[in-house]
Amino acid sequence: MALVEGQCDPTAQEPVCALLPARLARRASLLTRMLLAVGIQAGTSAGVDVSSVSTVFGTARGEVEMLVALLEMLTDDGQLSPARFHNSVYNTASGHFSIAAVNHCFSTTLAVGHDTVALALIEAACLLRERAEAVLIVVGDDAVNIPFVRRAGAQPLAAAICLTRDRPAGQSFGTLAVVGRCQAPASRAEIPTQFADNPIAPVLPLLSALQRRSAGEIALGGDDAGWLVEIGQS
Amino acid sequence: MHEGFPITAYSASNGLGATTRDVIQALRRGESGLRACPIPVPFETVCGAIADELAPPPPALAAEDSRQTRILCGLLRQLEAPLLAAQRRWGADRIGVALGTSTGGIAETERAFSEFKREGRAPEGYQFSRQLPDALLRIVRALAPFSGPGVVVSTACSSSAKVFGVARRWLSAGLCDAVLVGGVDTLCQITLRGFHSLELVAPQPCRPFARDRNGLNLGEGGALLLLEREGTGSARLLGVGETSDAFHMTAPHPEGLGAIAAMEAAMREAGLSAGDIEHINAHGTGTSLNDAAEGKAIAHVFGDRVPVVSTKGYTGHLLGAAGATEAVFSIASIEHGFLPVSLGSVPADSDLGLQLVQETLERRVKTVLSNSFAFGGNNVCVAFGAAS
Numbered sequence: 001m002a003l004v005e006g007q008c009d010p011t012a013q014e015p016v017c018a019l020l021p022a023r024l025a026r027r028a029s030l031l032t033r034m035l036l037a038v039g040i041q042a043g044t045s046a047g048v049d050v051s052s053v054s055t056v057f058g059t060a061r062g063e064v065e066m067l068v069a070l071l072e073m074l075t076d077d078g079q080l081s082p083a084r085f086h087n088s089v090y091n092t093a094s095g096h097f098s099i100a101a102v103n104h105c106f107s108t109t110l111a112v113g114h115d116t117v118a119l120a121l122i123e124a125a126c127l128l129r130e131r132a133e134a135v136l137i138v139v140g141d142d143a144v145n146i147p148f149v150r151r152a153g154a155q156p157l158a159a160a161i162c163l164t165r166d167r168p169a170g171q172s173f174g175t176l177a178v179v180g181r182c183q184a185p186a187s188r189a190e191i192p193t194q195f196a197d198n199p200i201a202p203v204l205p206l207l208s209a210l211q212r213r214s215a216g217e218i219a220l221g222g223d224d225a226g227w228l229v230e231i232g233q234s
Numbered sequence: 235m236h237e238g239f240p241i242t243a244y245s246a247s248n249g250l251g252a253t254t255r256d257v258i259q260a261l262r263r264g265e266s267g268l269r270a271c272p273i274p275v276p277f278e279t280v281c282g283a284i285a286d287e288l289a290p291p292p293p294a295l296a297a298e299d300s301r302q303t304r305i306l307c308g309l310l311r312q313l314e315a316p317l318l319a320a321q322r323r324w325g326a327d328r329i330g331v332a333l334g335t336s337t338g339g340i341a342e343t344e345r346a347f348s349e350f351k352r353e354g355r356a357p358e359g360y361q362f363s364r365q366l367p368d369a370l371l372r373i374v375r376a377l378a379p380f381s382g383p384g385v386v387v388s389t390a391c392s393s394s395a396k397v398f399g400v401a402r403r404w405l406s407a408g409l410c411d412a413v414l415v416g417g418v419d420t421l422c423q424i425t426l427r428g429f430h431s432l433e434l435v436a437p438q439p440c441r442p443f444a445r446d447r448n449g450l451n452l453g454e455g456g457a458l459l460l461l462e463r464e465g466t467g468s469a470r471l472l473g474v475g476e477t478s479d480a481f482h483m484t485a486p487h488p489e490g491l492g493a494i495a496a497m498e499a500a501m502r503e504a505g506l507s508a509g510d511i512e513h514i515n516a517h518g519t520g521t522s523l524n525d526a527a528e529g530k531a532i533a534h535v536f537g538d539r540v541p542v543v544s545t546k547g548y549t550g551h552l553l554g555a556a557g558a559t560e561a562v563f564s565i566a567s568i569e570h571g572f573l574p575v576s577l578g579s580v581p582a583d584s585d586l587g588l589q590l591v592q593e594t595l596e597r598r599v600k601t602v603l604s605n606s607f608a609f610g611g612n613n614v615c616v617a618f619g620a621a622s
Contacts, residue, residue, distance in 0.1 A: 024483075060366065060368065061366060062366075062367075062388065067340070067343070067424075070424050070428070071343070071344065071347040071424075074344065074347070074348070074423055074424065074427070075347060075348055075351045078276065078427065079427075079431070080424065080427045080428050080430075080431045081431065082428070082431040082432045082484075085424070085427075085428030085429075085431055085432065086428075086432070086483050086484045086609055087483070088424070088428070089336060089388070089389075089390040089608075089609050089610065090336070090367070090388035090389070090390070091388065091389040091390055091608065091609065091610045091612055092483070092609075092610065094389065094478075094610055094612065095478075095483050095609060095610020095611055095612065096483070096610075098478035098479070098480040098610065098611060099480055099481065099482070099483070099611070101480075102480050103478060103480055104477055104478050104479070104480050104491075104492065104495065105477065105478060106476045106477070106478075107389075107476075107478050107610075107612065108387060108389060108396055108399075108476070109387065109388050109389050110385055110386065110387060110388070111366065111367035111368060111386050111387075111388045112367075112368050112371070112384070112385050112386055113366065113368040113371075115368075115384070115385075119383065119384075119385045122383060122385075122409070123385070123400065123403070125407075126400075126403035126404065126406075126407050126409075127403070129403075129406075129407055130403055130406065130407075144362065146343070146347070146362065147350060148346065148350050148355065148356035148360070149362040181327075181381065181383075
């Protein structure tokens, strides 16, 4: 697999996705807007057609903003907003992406805790092996603003990686191969404290190594176990 | 026809019964599992809920206890022997787990939030992690210690149909020699009231593909299926088609374009043509728009030649567990040689041009398609075939 483009902007306050119709953007959560912004940006930068690329979305905690709004409505008068409801499913961003990009292809959404990034890479690798020319991996998790759930180090974060089956040497950030499961602590040294408890944070050292064109192995996952990924030079 | 991968064991639990045997027997008898909704809501409806008391998980998993966990534990208990045999045959590290859920354990957070609003604190022992989809994986790994890849797909109502695509890719790529797939979902206030806010909930038992259909019913339950590289089973997974409508978050494409593409992709992957298909287990929710779009899609590909059944009238819509549950129903048709009556479909919507199964048919079938469609325009069609 060749990694063509990776995008991550943890400081963005207002993610913008020009392809998303305004009426959808107004009702979408921060998470969905972040996922669409980085997804479209990575796909476009990589030079792939966002209307025909397969997409693998990953979010371990899903649409928490919509969930909290629905919980408030439940305890208020019990009447739920239909828009909040249909935007509360984990695959909200996947659906919005397909509509915004007029993409009729394969799309999935995975939710595997701290293994979400690793399993998204495995799914993408299998899709490339099976049929796809390019796969866009789009991962993200929002803060958990439920009053009795404390997640101090889980600020919103989203990132996207575009993988292609083949790409001429020098025209990518490198190659990726999933080596297998590992028991060693994951590579978390480069994860800033505000993202330490964001399940998607393992993507940060991966993107960092790719942008440095640094070959070697990286463990993706939580504190105790994860998946070993090998970065090679293109 | 491609060889595919054998399905060597399965279990199901839903409003038709707590055990697979009870579920299949009720399906064959044409008995509905829809009854009074066990969750108080301010509107009329019926639900498919498991009537039996569900046993708690083993003491070591007490912190994970929820209705979702209890359903999953029951499904795993039913598969103890085949899962142990697979572990001995292939090794724990060669067995993967791919599960689907939409609602997860959100009912736990609903209760906690309500208590927090009343009392100013969440209930003792509440854990946010219990509502997350990967709670399912923790349970499976604790009770059946497979150490191959594990994933949870959450694409709303297609979640546990998409896991067949995951399993097929993992087996084809040599990542695993066996994959346990399935899905679990439970009833909760948000889904009941949410679908009601969309004006999609039927007050009476749903009537998929009927002329006067007026909405869906919700249900709870789950199903697990064991796929192996080689093995003995009555049915095989032949192919999976996965597409997007790119049309609307809740309404299907009116001409069923995404559904057509998914069915054609599943048949292509299975090495089958439309003339080979002998039965379709439709998504068939009973809503006006779904059944019209799916009906047009089926009629476009197959005309009125193939017997079509919606099993939502038996179980209600199981959301993230629907795909795996209806896979079990499809396999039951192959294994036991019957097509269940499509409950509630009389008088049929003749504009759809479908051949609906209006009484239970004793008939051998070798090839079945099972459709699952979801919010976001996510479409999956899974092709199953009889063991050769």
